């Protein structure tokens with residue numbers, strides 16, 4: 001019998017001596033994962049079986065009565081057990097899509113999110129509108145390298161500096177850059193804007209920094225709380241601490257007319273826009289929505305008038 005979610009309440013294993021088929025295994029494991037509280041159990045079961053068989057999800061349904069070998073079954077069992085422990089699907093697969101790229105990910109880095117794809121989209125629209133070429137970009141808190149690599153490979157940036165405080169994250173990001181042959185991206189270890197040299201200027205400063213309030217952390221889904229790096233998520237008691245510092249230091253590293261593009265948490269956009277106004281160094285900030293219609297991106301361009309001094313030169 002099916003429940004409201006479309007997941008059956010129980011699926012019996014095949015009779016003794018009869019092999020598991022693709023469809024039977026997907027149905028059985030969807031019920032199993034649902035019982036473990038996994039949010040999209042059927043979809044995840046399909047991704048995991050597709051991974052074992054080297055097939056797309058559509059491919060599975062074109063061969064729904066294909067029997068599985070013992071080796072395939074064992075490979076699937078390992079993956080399903082991991083997912084049942086609420087390890088995120090992308091970590092089990094070892095990869096995550098980001099715009100046109102496929103990035104290798106593991107628990108050393110945050111899994112790139114769709115709202116960050118929108119952040120990159122906003123940057124690329126801004127660049128295109130100005131017909132600018134061979135730009136210099138700075139991605140603070142690069143994690144898997146998602147933003148920096150998209151700017152280099154999709155946006156045609158001539159140089160991208162990608163920073164992080166986590167040596168582990170940088171090692172994953174460097175691996176992604178090497179695999180995708182993104183030679184334009186240079187990785188630097190360090191906090192916020194400290195890895196930027198004296199007098200170094202960028203056309204774009206983009207960041208998806210940690211912005212979760214410390215007290216919110218315990219409420220996050222097990223996939224996030226138990227598997228993703230806490231240092232990639234939590235900023236402090238207010239959530240906007242790191243955003244605040246990026247806004248304050250932005251004018252020092254941005255070329256006149258350069259773009260500041262920040263991803264922010266739900267409910268933070270207005271406060272971040274206010275911080276930007278408070279510097280007196282930017283034009284009027286613009287707030288953009290993510291695909292779910294929430295205000296999640298704040299953009300502002302650095303004044304061309306280099307006499308703007310109402311900012312902390314961090």
Ligand SMILES: C[S@@+](CC[C@H](N)C(=O)[O-])C[C@H]1O[C@@H](n2cnc3c(N)ncnc32)[C@H](O)[C@@H]1O
Nearest residue numbers: 112141142143164165166191192208209210232
């Ligand atoms: C929310 S994740 C974003 C990762 C990646 N940019 C993305 O969008 O998928 C934030 C990243 O910032 C890094 N980070 C945390 N504190 C930092 C700091 N003070 N300076 C630079 N990076 C920091 C974390 O290690 C993590 O990789």
